[in-house]
Amino acid sequence: GGSSGGSGGGTRILSTRGSVIFEPRTNQLFVSDIPSKLEEIQAMIAKIDIPVRQVLIEARIVEANDKFGRSLGIKLGANDLRGQQGGIPGYSVGGGNYVTVGGNYSGIGSQTNQGVAANYNNTQFINLPANTSSDSFSGGTAATVALSLFSATANRFLNLELSALESDGKGKVVSSPRVITADQVKALIEQGEELPYQVATASGATSIAFRKANLKLEVTPQITPEGSVILSVDVNKDSRGTLTPQGYAINTKHVQTQVLVENGGTVVIGGIYTQDEGETVNKVPVLGDVPFLGNLFKNKTRTTSKTELLIFLTPKVVSERATVR
Known part of the structure; x- marks a missing residue:
């Protein structure tokens, strides 16, 4: 359609004889005008x-x-993906440290600057993206998860590591939502529960209200001209806390950020830690309760567990051919 000119400064597209009708239900335009304008x-x-x-x-x-x-940073943050793609295996990660994936296994010792110890006489089966200083290996410091952007090639290794995570009991995948959305349109996934609590009204009485303790993910993608994706991310991971006279407390974990990711790559957002401490007492019955001397018949064990909330986001631009299908 068009806008008529005038004091508003708009530009008229139709001629004075033209008209346009928009049908919102079918998303159609009906234009009537002279041939040149049409x-x-x-x-x-x-x-x-x-x-x-x-x-x-x-x-x-x-x-x-x-x-x-x-561990994830060591295995993925310093893998030589160029060697897998036909490039030269082994490149500098930092300082004089080198990594090797593929290539000539007989030369792996020279590329990683490692010595061969008695317990590691076959270096082909050693995955050392960066060397440690133990077990007769000398070198630099280990890689960390500071490299939080992984390419599309590294995603297959990432999937294996997350699968092994639950198998080894080192953690759990809380949720794996998938959503498809248009460019620059917010997508929302929300799952959880609503907990009741009492609130005072203006008359002095009490009423029941609800607060959410859920997992919520809001993502707004923006496709760049180069084909990468800018992600505006807002993640809430709330859980039920302790019970108070006013209702349940809510434990919250919140991450909000914006990051540029390549098509098919993965960004890791972390750094939210939860630490639990406990104490276990083992003692001999009766003797362990004797004052002073009872300490000889019992021992205390303190345990500390520290967990981290990690959020892995992988955007994939849907091709027009797949959209049509």
Whole structure:
């Protein structure tokens, strides 16, 4: 359609003889005008009436122990993906540290600057993206999860690591929602429960209200001209807390950020820790309760567990061919 000129400063597309009718139900335009104007309007509509690109967002929300993040950084943060793609295996990660994945296994010792110990006489089966200083191996420090952006090639290793996480009892995948949304349109996934609590009214009486303790993921993707995706992320992981006279308390974990990710790559958002401490007393019956001397017949064990909330987001731009199908 068009806008008429005047004091508003708009530009009129139709001629004085033209008219336009919009049908919102079928999303159609009916234009009546002179032939030259119809050609202009047809060319303009062809430029702006294009399918909106869509993004498939795969999210994995993981609660793992604090060692899993460091292990993940060692295995994925410093893998030489160029060697797998036909490049030269082994490149500098930092300083003089080198990594090797593939290539000539007989030369792995020289590329990783490692010595061969008695317990590790076959270096082909050793995965050392960065060396440690134990077991007769000398080198630099281990990689960490500071590299929080993984390429699309590393995703297959990431899936294996998350599967092994639950198998080894080192953590659990809390949720794995998937959602598809249009470019620059917010997507929302919410799951949880509503807990009742009492509130005072203006008359002095009490009424029941509800507060949410749920898992909520809000993501707004923006596709760049280069094909990457800018993700505006807002994640809430709430859970039921202790019971108070006014109702249940809510334990909250909240992450909000914006990050640029390549198509098919993965961004890891973490750093929210929860620490639980406990104490166990083992003692000999009767003797362990004797004052002073009872300490000889009992022992105390303190346990500390530290978990981290990790959020893995993988955006994939849906091709127009897949959209049509």
